[in-house]
Amino acid sequence: MSAEPLLKVQDLSITFHAGDRANVVAQDVSFSIAAGEVLAVVGESGSGKSVSALALTRLLPPAPTCTVTGSVTLDGVNLLGLPEDQLAKIRGGSIAYIFQEPGSSLNPVYTIGFQVGEAITLHRPEVTDVKAEIIRALQEVHINEPERVANQYPHELSGGMQQRAMIAMALACNPRLLVADEPTTALDVTIQKEIMDLLARLRRNRGMSILLITHNFGIVANFADHVQVMWKGRIVEHGPVNEIMKNQAHPYTRALIACIPRLGQRRRRLTTLTDELKVSP
Amino acid sequence: MSAPAHLLEVRGLSVHYPGRAPWFWQTAEPKKAVDNISFVVPKGKTVGLVGESGSGKTTTGRAIVKLAPMTAGNILYHGVDIGTLSNAEFLPWRKKIQMIFQDPYNSLNPRADILSILSEPLEIHFPQMTASDREARCAELLRSVQLPAEHLRRNPHEFSGGQRQRIGIARALAVQPELIICDEPVSALDVSVQAEVVNLLQDLQEQLGLTYLFIAHDLAVVEHVSDQILVMSKGRIVEQGTPAEILGNPREAYTKTLLAAVPRF
Numbered sequence: 001m002s003a004e005p006l007l008k009v010q011d012l013s014i015t016f017h018a019g020d021r022a023n024v025v026a027q028d029v030s031f032s033i034a035a036g037e038v039l040a041v042v043g044e045s046g047s048g049k050s051v052s053a054l055a056l057t058r059l060l061p062p063a064p065t066c067t068v069t070g071s072v073t074l075d076g077v078n079l080l081g082l083p084e085d086q087l088a089k090i091r092g093g094s095i096a097y098i099f100q101e102p103g104s105s106l107n108p109v110y111t112i113g114f115q116v117g118e119a120i121t122l123h124r125p126e127v128t129d130v131k132a133e134i135i136r137a138l139q140e141v142h143i144n145e146p147e148r149v150a151n152q153y154p155h156e157l158s159g160g161m162q163q164r165a166m167i168a169m170a171l172a173c174n175p176r177l178l179v180a181d182e183p184t185t186a187l188d189v190t191i192q193k194e195i196m197d198l199l200a201r202l203r204r205n206r207g208m209s210i211l212l213i214t215h216n217f218g219i220v221a222n223f224a225d226h227v228q229v230m231w232k233g234r235i236v237e238h239g240p241v242n243e244i245m246k247n248q249a250h251p252y253t254r255a256l257i258a259c260i261p262r263l264g265q266r267r268r269r270l271t272t273l274t275d276e277l278k279v280s281p
Numbered sequence: 282m283s284a285p286a287h288l289l290e291v292r293g294l295s296v297h298y299p300g301r302a303p304w305f306w307q308t309a310e311p312k313k314a315v316d317n318i319s320f321v322v323p324k325g326k327t328v329g330l331v332g333e334s335g336s337g338k339t340t341t342g343r344a345i346v347k348l349a350p351m352t353a354g355n356i357l358y359h360g361v362d363i364g365t366l367s368n369a370e371f372l373p374w375r376k377k378i379q380m381i382f383q384d385p386y387n388s389l390n391p392r393a394d395i396l397s398i399l400s401e402p403l404e405i406h407f408p409q410m411t412a413s414d415r416e417a418r419c420a421e422l423l424r425s426v427q428l429p430a431e432h433l434r435r436n437p438h439e440f441s442g443g444q445r446q447r448i449g450i451a452r453a454l455a456v457q458p459e460l461i462i463c464d465e466p467v468s469a470l471d472v473s474v475q476a477e478v479v480n481l482l483q484d485l486q487e488q489l490g491l492t493y494l495f496i497a498h499d500l501a502v503v504e505h506v507s508d509q510i511l512v513m514s515k516g517r518i519v520e521q522g523t524p525a526e527i528l529g530n531p532r533e534a535y536t537k538t539l540l541a542a543v544p545r546f
Contacts, residue, residue: 044471045442159334186469188334188498193542215471218544245546259476261505263543264528269483270476270505 113150
């Protein structure tokens with residue numbers, strides 16, 4: 001592992017403008033991800049975790065609607081200053097995304113094979129046998145009968161299979177960083193485990209970094225190296241997972257961990273954020 | 282035990298859908314979504330129904346309120362077989378059995394305001410109510426799910442997921458049901474909001490003496506709310522018992538898989 005992190009985000013602030021109102025959705029967000037590291041960003045809906053991830057490759061609306069300040073450095077290059085055509089190579093190339101609802105992220109009118117192939121031809125023009133590469137990509141995410149699945153349309157697959165296809169598409173261009181935005185929220189617990197195990201294995205095999213966005217500390221504890229907690233657009237706590245799970249400095253972190261029902265620890269009531277959180281920022 | 286001791290008793294329920302034959306001279310094998318299951322739901326208790334997607338748990342819940350076609354079996358409610366009734370005959374029973382759905386975004390009409398969403402079941406089941414009575418009742422319903430009564434004139438898009446699920450709960454409560462079938466009521470919600478909705482359901486059960494059939498895929502949530510747990514796989518109930526039995530001593534391999542899938546920390 002080199003001393004210089006793969007991705008470095010400094011003082012990232014995101015503001016949405018509507019008329020004369022300005023809504024700051026992320027403020028002074030700074031973090032870095034080393035090669036091969038899994039960083040989890042945890043927070044409720046509306047805490048700014050997804051917009052921060054989208055801002056890394058400027059996937060937000062353009063300037064008058066949304067302004068982004070700060071710097072995002074990937075391998076020493078500031079992404080926020082790059083022209084659009086160079087940024088397009090980074091998106092899906094060095095930084096790939098998978099989203100929460102695989103059903104609505106896949107294009108319903110093209111086959112799985114076509115969509116995986118599109119990513120390969122766009123980002124890796126040197127590949128000559130695209131078809132073989134599609135099959136290999138589908139095999140890597142443990143899809144049985146990849147030849148058959150490549151000819152199927154998204155609606156013919158289950159949610160778990162759709163998410164595997166999304167991951168295959170994201171990984172087809174050998175990204176250095178995979179941004180997984182709530183990859184298992186729409187899935188069953190058993191499928192959730194399969195997908196998270198798959199991501200863990202792919203990360204080990206490829207030495208890829210993962211930015212994992214979730215609201216569930218249960219997943220974080222089993223999967224991430226570092227965790228940062230976002231609340232109202234700010235990072236309120238940051239550290240290694242083992243330490244934060246044992247010892248939470250911020251009451252919001254404590255509240256997020258306390259409200260998850262745990263097996264074998266039946267309580268009269270579940271703790272809610274309002275019970276736990278009686279401080280103001 | 283005599284049948285009326287339980288609020289709901291399901292005997293040998295099957296829901297089969299016609300399959301597709303590979304060739305026309307062959308007979309199609311039916312798709313057995315639910316295959317010969319039996320269970321009881323005692324009054325005032327919560328029975329949890331867990332299983333993966335496709336295990337038939339949602340179909341079971343829907344078959345009880347005639348939203349899925351029953352192929353065989355009996356559904357006894359207070360000892361009366363409601364499974365064989367026509368839709369018209371079933372109407373008075375539908376007032377007793379209500380449903381809460383998984384996706385709070387898709388289960389509320391986006392063009393209607395909250396007042397008309399909550400009034401509709403009242404208009405159907407209590408036609409004698411006047412408009413002002415209905416409005417007063419709707420305001421009371423919103424307060425019972427901890428939302429301010431001023432929100433009656435708003436539309437669904439103005440609410441967050443957790444608030445919408447509360448409105449879904451208020452709609453189910455409108456007709457004063459005895460049994461509520463909760464079909465994955467918290468699966469689409471954030472963990473923090475999930476805790477609030479689960480607590481609300483438990484408070485309402487205590488205040489109103491409700492009985493729940495709680496359908497979910499997350500064993501941790503089901504364990505928390507249930508008095509009795511049914512584990513479903515491939516259309517059959519593979520295991521049932523109290524939460525302590527299911528967790529402490531799971532007999533079926535499938536139950537163990539479900540338990541292993543819950544993240545621990």
